[in-house]
Amino acid sequence: MKTALLQSSVGVGGRSKVLAASIRVLNSHSHSIDLHTLSNSTEIEKFLNYYGLVDIDITGITHSGSIVPGTIYQQPVLNIAARSSIAEYDLVFNSNNCIRFLPNTPKYIHYVHFPTSRNPRIDPKYDRLPYRIASVPLILMSTLTATKLNGHVLANSKFTLEHTQEAYDSLDAQVLYPPALESVRLREFSGEGIVSVGSFNQNKRQLLQLQMAKHFPDTEFRIIGSIASEPYYASCRKYVAENELDNVTLLPDVSDQRLRDELQRSRIFLHTMKNERFGIAPVEGINHGCVPVVHNSGGQSEVVPDSDFRFDNPSECKAILADVLSGKSPSKKTMRTHLKQFTESNFRSGLSKYI
Incomplete structure:
Protein backbone atom coordinates (compact mmCIF):
# COMPACT_ATOMS: atom_id res chain seq x y z
CA MET A 1 0.00 0.00 0.00
CA TYR A 177 -8.16 9.56 21.90
CA PRO A 178 -4.56 10.53 21.11
CA PRO A 179 -1.55 8.48 22.33
CA ALA A 180 -0.72 10.75 25.26
CA LEU A 181 0.99 8.02 27.32
CA GLU A 182 3.34 5.13 26.59
CA SER A 183 1.73 3.32 29.51
CA VAL A 184 -0.16 4.01 32.73
CA ARG A 185 2.34 4.54 35.55
CA LEU A 186 0.29 6.42 38.17
CA ARG A 187 0.94 4.99 41.64
CA GLU A 188 -0.08 7.78 44.00
CA PHE A 189 -0.72 11.51 44.13
CA SER A 190 2.23 13.10 45.90
CA GLY A 191 4.79 15.88 45.63
CA GLU A 192 4.82 19.56 46.46
CA GLY A 193 3.99 22.75 44.63
CA ILE A 194 2.15 23.50 41.40
CA VAL A 195 3.30 22.92 37.84
CA SER A 196 1.83 23.90 34.49
CA VAL A 197 2.90 23.02 30.96
CA GLY A 198 1.88 24.96 27.86
CA SER A 199 3.38 27.37 25.35
CA PHE A 200 3.51 30.96 26.52
CA ASN A 201 0.62 32.63 24.69
CA GLN A 202 -2.66 34.28 25.64
CA ASN A 203 -4.72 31.14 25.03
CA LYS A 204 -2.86 29.21 27.74
CA ARG A 205 -3.57 32.01 30.24
CA GLN A 206 -0.39 31.84 32.32
CA LEU A 207 -1.30 35.26 33.76
CA LEU A 208 -4.18 33.60 35.60
CA GLN A 209 -1.69 31.10 36.99
CA LEU A 210 0.42 33.99 38.23
CA GLN A 211 -2.64 35.47 39.95
CA MET A 212 -3.03 32.15 41.73
CA ALA A 213 0.64 32.28 42.72
CA LYS A 214 0.05 35.70 44.25
CA HIS A 215 -2.84 34.26 46.27
CA PHE A 216 -0.71 31.29 47.47
CA PRO A 217 2.65 32.93 48.32
CA ASP A 218 3.87 29.91 50.31
CA THR A 219 3.38 27.50 47.39
CA GLU A 220 5.98 27.09 44.67
CA PHE A 221 4.72 27.54 41.09
CA ARG A 222 6.74 26.17 38.18
CA ILE A 223 5.40 27.37 34.81
CA ILE A 224 6.87 25.45 31.86
CA GLY A 225 6.44 26.10 28.15
CA SER A 226 7.97 27.14 24.87
CA ILE A 227 7.80 30.83 24.03
CA ALA A 228 5.13 31.07 21.33
CA SER A 229 4.61 34.80 21.94
CA GLU A 230 7.55 36.94 23.06
CA PRO A 231 5.28 39.86 24.11
CA TYR A 232 3.11 37.57 26.24
CA TYR A 233 6.14 35.94 27.86
CA ALA A 234 7.46 39.45 28.60
CA SER A 235 4.14 40.36 30.23
CA CYS A 236 4.40 37.27 32.45
CA ARG A 237 7.92 38.21 33.50
CA LYS A 238 6.75 41.77 34.19
CA TYR A 239 3.89 40.51 36.38
CA VAL A 240 6.30 38.32 38.38
CA ALA A 241 8.69 41.25 38.92
CA GLU A 242 6.07 43.87 39.75
CA ASN A 243 4.34 41.59 42.27
CA GLU A 244 7.62 40.26 43.69
CA LEU A 245 6.52 36.66 43.25
CA ASP A 246 9.45 34.82 44.81
CA ASN A 247 7.44 31.59 44.63
CA VAL A 248 7.31 31.55 40.80
CA THR A 249 9.81 30.06 38.36
CA LEU A 250 9.23 30.56 34.64
CA LEU A 251 10.83 27.72 32.69
CA PRO A 252 10.82 28.27 28.92
CA ASP A 253 12.04 25.53 26.60
CA VAL A 254 13.11 22.93 29.17
CA SER A 255 14.53 19.52 28.27
CA ASP A 256 12.34 16.43 28.29
CA GLN A 257 14.15 15.13 31.37
CA ARG A 258 13.64 18.42 33.25
CA LEU A 259 9.95 18.33 32.31
CA ARG A 260 9.56 14.80 33.67
CA ASP A 261 11.42 15.73 36.85
CA GLU A 262 9.17 18.75 37.47
CA LEU A 263 6.02 16.72 36.91
CA GLN A 264 7.29 13.98 39.22
CA ARG A 265 7.96 16.34 42.14
CA SER A 266 4.80 18.46 41.87
CA ARG A 267 1.56 18.08 43.80
CA ILE A 268 -0.78 19.81 41.33
CA PHE A 269 -0.96 20.14 37.55
CA LEU A 270 -2.73 23.42 36.79
CA HIS A 271 -4.23 23.90 33.32
CA THR A 272 -5.99 27.21 32.68
CA MET A 273 -6.74 27.20 28.94
CA LYS A 274 -10.39 27.54 27.92
CA ASN A 275 -11.78 25.12 25.34
CA GLU A 276 -8.66 22.96 25.17
CA ARG A 277 -9.44 20.54 22.35
CA PHE A 278 -8.01 17.59 24.26
CA GLY A 279 -4.89 18.39 26.25
CA ILE A 280 -2.05 15.88 26.26
CA ALA A 281 -0.07 17.77 28.93
CA PRO A 282 -2.67 17.33 31.73
CA VAL A 283 -2.83 13.60 30.99
CA GLU A 284 0.95 13.37 31.32
CA GLY A 285 0.78 15.36 34.57
CA ILE A 286 -1.79 13.01 36.07
CA ASN A 287 0.27 9.99 35.05
CA HIS A 288 3.25 11.43 36.94
CA GLY A 289 1.19 11.72 40.13
CA CYS A 290 -0.08 15.30 39.88
CA VAL A 291 -3.63 16.13 40.94
CA PRO A 292 -5.24 17.91 37.96
CA VAL A 293 -6.92 21.30 38.35
CA VAL A 294 -8.30 22.33 34.97
CA HIS A 295 -10.75 24.73 33.36
CA ASN A 296 -14.23 23.28 32.97
CA SER A 297 -14.47 23.50 29.18
CA GLY A 298 -13.50 21.77 25.96
CA GLY A 299 -12.03 18.31 26.17
CA GLN A 300 -10.87 18.75 29.77
CA SER A 301 -14.07 17.25 31.16
CA GLU A 302 -13.04 14.05 29.36
CA VAL A 303 -9.49 14.17 30.71
CA VAL A 304 -10.67 15.02 34.26
CA PRO A 305 -14.05 13.36 34.77
CA ASP A 306 -14.38 14.41 38.44
CA SER A 307 -15.98 17.88 38.43
CA ASP A 308 -14.46 18.61 41.87
CA PHE A 309 -11.21 19.34 40.07
CA ARG A 310 -12.59 21.59 37.31
CA PHE A 311 -13.21 25.32 37.69
CA ASP A 312 -15.23 27.92 35.80
CA ASN A 313 -13.76 31.12 37.26
CA PRO A 314 -10.75 32.34 39.30
CA SER A 315 -12.54 32.10 42.65
CA GLU A 316 -13.39 28.43 42.02
CA CYS A 317 -9.80 27.84 40.94
CA LYS A 318 -8.51 29.26 44.24
CA ALA A 319 -10.91 27.10 46.24
CA ILE A 320 -9.96 23.89 44.43
CA LEU A 321 -6.24 24.63 44.73
CA ALA A 322 -6.67 25.21 48.46
CA ASP A 323 -8.52 21.88 48.85
CA VAL A 324 -5.87 19.94 46.91
CA LEU A 325 -2.99 21.60 48.77
CA SER A 326 -4.77 20.47 51.96
CA GLY A 327 -4.78 16.85 50.78
CA LYS A 328 -7.77 16.34 48.50
CA SER A 329 -7.25 14.12 45.45
CA PRO A 330 -9.28 11.94 43.06
CA SER A 331 -9.50 8.17 43.37
CA LYS A 332 -6.19 6.64 42.22
CA LYS A 333 -7.87 3.41 41.17
CA THR A 334 -10.51 5.20 39.12
CA MET A 335 -7.96 7.49 37.51
CA ARG A 336 -5.62 4.63 36.59
CA THR A 337 -8.47 2.89 34.77
CA HIS A 338 -9.45 6.17 33.13
CA LEU A 339 -5.93 6.79 31.81
CA LYS A 340 -5.82 3.52 29.85
CA GLN A 341 -7.86 5.02 27.00
CA PHE A 342 -5.11 7.62 26.46
CA THR A 343 -2.26 5.13 25.90
CA GLU A 344 -0.32 4.41 22.73
CA SER A 345 -1.51 0.80 22.72
CA ASN A 346 -5.16 1.91 22.78
CA PHE A 347 -4.50 4.38 19.96
CA ARG A 348 -2.64 1.86 17.82
CA SER A 349 -5.27 -0.84 18.15
CA GLY A 350 -8.03 1.67 17.41
CA LEU A 351 -6.28 3.07 14.34
CA SER A 352 -5.43 -0.42 13.03
CA LYS A 353 -9.11 -1.28 12.83
CA TYR A 354 -9.72 1.54 10.37
CA ILE A 355 -6.64 0.77 8.29
Missing part, protein backbone atom coordinates in the same frame (compact mmCIF):
# COMPACT_ATOMS: atom_id res chain seq x y z
CA LYS A 2 1.27 3.44 -0.93
CA THR A 3 0.51 5.89 1.88
CA ALA A 4 0.62 9.68 2.16
CA LEU A 5 0.61 11.77 5.33
CA LEU A 6 -0.79 15.30 5.41
CA GLN A 7 0.10 17.81 8.13
CA SER A 8 0.76 21.52 7.62
CA SER A 9 3.78 21.57 9.93
CA VAL A 10 5.74 18.98 11.88
CA GLY A 11 8.00 19.34 14.89
CA VAL A 12 7.57 18.58 18.59
CA GLY A 13 4.06 18.83 19.99
CA GLY A 14 0.63 17.26 20.27
CA ARG A 15 -0.21 16.91 16.57
CA SER A 16 3.27 15.62 15.76
CA LYS A 17 3.12 13.08 18.58
CA VAL A 18 -0.10 11.68 17.13
CA LEU A 19 1.41 11.64 13.65
CA ALA A 20 4.47 9.75 14.90
CA ALA A 21 2.34 7.05 16.54
CA SER A 22 0.25 6.81 13.38
CA ILE A 23 3.36 6.33 11.25
CA ARG A 24 4.37 3.32 13.34
CA VAL A 25 0.98 1.73 12.71
CA LEU A 26 0.89 2.64 9.02
CA ASN A 27 4.41 1.33 8.46
CA SER A 28 3.30 -2.27 8.98
CA HIS A 29 0.70 -1.89 6.22
CA SER A 30 2.62 0.23 3.68
CA HIS A 31 5.43 -0.36 1.22
CA SER A 32 6.06 3.40 1.02
CA ILE A 33 5.17 6.44 3.14
CA ASP A 34 5.44 10.04 1.97
CA LEU A 35 5.00 13.01 4.31
CA HIS A 36 3.41 16.05 2.63
CA THR A 37 3.90 19.22 4.65
CA LEU A 38 4.82 22.91 4.50
CA SER A 39 7.75 22.30 6.87
CA ASN A 40 11.25 22.36 5.40
CA SER A 41 13.69 19.45 5.32
CA THR A 42 15.41 20.52 8.56
CA GLU A 43 12.09 20.58 10.42
CA ILE A 44 11.10 17.20 8.97
CA GLU A 45 14.42 15.70 10.05
CA LYS A 46 13.98 17.12 13.57
CA PHE A 47 10.52 15.56 13.77
CA LEU A 48 11.73 12.15 12.60
CA ASN A 49 14.70 12.16 14.98
CA TYR A 50 12.76 13.37 18.02
CA TYR A 51 10.10 10.67 17.71
CA GLY A 52 12.53 7.89 16.81
CA LEU A 53 11.30 7.37 13.26
CA VAL A 54 14.67 7.34 11.50
CA ASP A 55 14.50 3.57 11.00
CA ILE A 56 11.29 3.93 8.96
CA ASP A 57 11.60 4.78 5.27
CA ILE A 58 9.71 8.07 4.99
CA THR A 59 10.11 10.59 2.20
CA GLY A 60 9.47 14.20 3.19
CA ILE A 61 7.83 16.35 0.51
CA THR A 62 7.76 20.09 1.19
CA HIS A 63 5.10 22.18 -0.53
CA SER A 64 5.10 25.95 -0.92
CA GLY A 65 2.91 27.91 1.47
CA SER A 66 4.76 28.25 4.77
CA ILE A 67 4.80 32.03 4.35
CA VAL A 68 0.99 32.10 4.51
CA PRO A 69 0.14 33.66 7.90
CA GLY A 70 -1.86 31.61 10.37
CA THR A 71 -2.33 27.87 10.79
CA ILE A 72 -6.00 28.15 9.85
CA TYR A 73 -4.92 29.18 6.34
CA GLN A 74 -1.82 27.00 6.05
CA GLN A 75 -3.96 23.89 6.48
CA PRO A 76 -6.23 24.42 3.45
CA VAL A 77 -3.24 25.75 1.50
CA LEU A 78 -1.43 22.44 2.00
CA ASN A 79 -4.46 20.46 0.81
CA ILE A 80 -4.63 22.57 -2.34
CA ALA A 81 -0.87 22.40 -2.96
CA ALA A 82 -0.72 18.61 -2.46
CA ARG A 83 -3.98 17.83 -4.24
CA SER A 84 -2.55 16.57 -7.52
CA SER A 85 0.24 14.62 -5.83
CA ILE A 86 -1.86 12.67 -3.35
CA ALA A 87 -4.38 11.51 -5.96
CA GLU A 88 -2.00 8.63 -6.79
CA TYR A 89 -1.89 7.14 -3.27
CA ASP A 90 -3.88 4.19 -1.95
CA LEU A 91 -4.35 5.70 1.52
CA VAL A 92 -4.00 9.24 2.87
CA PHE A 93 -3.68 9.83 6.62
CA ASN A 94 -4.86 13.41 6.96
CA SER A 95 -3.74 15.03 10.22
CA ASN A 96 -4.24 18.49 8.79
CA ASN A 97 -7.64 19.41 10.37
CA CYS A 98 -9.02 20.38 6.95
CA ILE A 99 -11.08 17.90 4.90
CA ARG A 100 -11.74 20.19 1.95
CA PHE A 101 -9.92 20.50 -1.42
CA LEU A 102 -8.82 16.85 -1.54
CA PRO A 103 -9.11 14.44 -4.50
CA ASN A 104 -11.64 11.62 -4.31
CA THR A 105 -9.33 8.88 -5.57
CA PRO A 106 -7.52 7.65 -2.40
CA LYS A 107 -9.04 6.18 0.72
CA TYR A 108 -8.74 8.52 3.69
CA ILE A 109 -8.33 8.42 7.43
CA HIS A 110 -8.91 11.96 8.70
CA TYR A 111 -7.64 12.46 12.25
CA VAL A 112 -9.14 15.76 13.39
CA HIS A 113 -7.50 17.60 16.29
CA PHE A 114 -10.03 20.39 15.74
CA PRO A 115 -11.72 21.43 12.48
CA THR A 116 -10.02 24.48 11.00
CA SER A 117 -13.25 26.30 10.21
CA ARG A 118 -14.50 26.12 13.82
CA ASN A 119 -11.54 27.86 15.45
CA PRO A 120 -13.02 31.37 15.14
CA ARG A 121 -16.07 30.15 17.07
CA ILE A 122 -14.23 29.08 20.22
CA ASP A 123 -10.87 30.85 20.25
CA PRO A 124 -11.09 34.06 22.37
CA LYS A 125 -8.63 35.92 20.17
CA TYR A 126 -11.30 36.09 17.46
CA ASP A 127 -13.28 38.38 19.74
CA ARG A 128 -10.80 41.07 18.71
CA LEU A 129 -11.62 42.98 15.52
CA PRO A 130 -8.38 42.29 13.58
CA TYR A 131 -8.78 38.53 14.05
CA ARG A 132 -12.49 38.65 13.18
CA ILE A 133 -11.63 40.40 9.92
CA ALA A 134 -8.81 37.93 9.20
CA SER A 135 -11.19 34.97 9.66
CA VAL A 136 -13.76 36.18 7.09
CA PRO A 137 -12.12 34.43 4.08
CA LEU A 138 -11.95 31.16 6.03
CA ILE A 139 -15.63 31.36 6.97
CA LEU A 140 -16.62 32.12 3.38
CA MET A 141 -14.43 29.32 2.07
CA SER A 142 -15.98 26.86 4.52
CA THR A 143 -19.50 27.95 3.61
CA LEU A 144 -19.06 27.85 -0.16
CA THR A 145 -17.10 24.61 -0.57
CA ALA A 146 -18.43 21.07 -0.26
CA THR A 147 -16.86 18.12 1.52
CA LYS A 148 -16.71 14.70 -0.12
CA LEU A 149 -15.33 11.82 1.86
CA ASN A 150 -13.90 8.45 0.94
CA GLY A 151 -12.88 6.97 4.25
CA HIS A 152 -13.14 7.50 8.00
CA VAL A 153 -13.14 10.57 10.25
CA LEU A 154 -11.67 10.31 13.76
CA ALA A 155 -11.72 13.05 16.38
CA ASN A 156 -9.34 13.46 19.32
CA SER A 157 -12.17 14.07 21.84
CA LYS A 158 -15.95 14.20 22.17
CA PHE A 159 -15.65 17.99 22.24
CA THR A 160 -13.82 17.95 18.90
CA LEU A 161 -16.27 15.37 17.56
CA GLU A 162 -19.25 17.68 18.11
CA HIS A 163 -17.55 20.52 16.25
CA THR A 164 -16.38 18.18 13.48
CA GLN A 165 -19.92 16.95 12.89
CA GLU A 166 -21.17 20.53 12.71
CA ALA A 167 -18.32 21.64 10.44
CA TYR A 168 -18.81 18.81 7.97
CA ASP A 169 -22.57 18.32 8.00
CA SER A 170 -23.05 15.62 10.64
CA LEU A 171 -20.34 13.23 9.53
CA ASP A 172 -20.35 9.70 10.84
CA ALA A 173 -17.18 10.37 12.84
CA GLN A 174 -15.79 8.52 15.87
CA VAL A 175 -13.60 9.44 18.83
CA LEU A 176 -10.10 7.99 19.07
